[in-house]
Amino acid sequence: MDNLGNAFWLTTVAAFWGLTNPFIKRGSRGVENIKRDNSVRQFLAELRFLFFNWKYLLPFVVNQFGSVLYYITLASADLTLAVPLTNSLTFIFTSISGRLLGEKIQHWETYVGMAFVVIGVLLCVISKY
Template sequence: MDPDTPAPSAPPGAFNYLLSFLLVGLAWGFTTPFIRRAAVDFNARNEGKQGDIPSAEARGPSLLSPSWIKEKAVSVFWTVVNLLRTPAYSVPLLINLTGSVWFFLLVGKHELSLTVPITNSTAFLFTVLGEWYVEGKVISKETWLGMTLVLGGIALCVHSKT
């Protein structure tokens, strides 16, 4: 073997994969309540501004006329731009989308039968915890039981593959 040739590296251990799954679940689940709250706040701020728009009957032309479609497309475009310019929305969204990139990389490196259930289950767990943190929602006994069962299911999935 040539001394200049690097030795083949061992694949990452199970702990690294599990940590990666948890990070994806955290990025997907914990950011969701923040995104929801920012979107609700954004809509509440903008409801007063939309009150000046006349109803469809007052405008006259058909709802499918080119001018109506263009007006709606421009309105949607500027709503998205203004929403993305809101840090309370865009920062959690960016973290959430980063989780999607991590997930894509995990799917390419690990078994699909572990990657998908673990990441989606941990996203659920972190969503519940995020709602508790962001909105102050009380976590019921049944939800705690469900979260415990989810963790047990994840442990069984991991154990069955080792």
């Protein structure tokens, strides 16, 4: 697969990861209220809470599908492109989806940072040609 095709799939992975992060955060609300008398029971109660909570489980499964796609794409991708592209774009997608869900971005510097991340990713992709 060529670098442009890899960049597409790695961007797709970043979208799967980033777009699901705020939903996973929302779906896990309430897990901190679970209290059990020992660590094993605590772990099992938290696991049960998350596993039977579709608001957590559905975005988690989609997120893990992104991880499978990432693993498959790594077979043909250049690691110097794969890691920075997916990690930085995941941040962008997380910020955008969080904002769409009503989370506030507190500082204008966040938007400037997001622009720099996008420019940096574009430079990484262009430099591979």
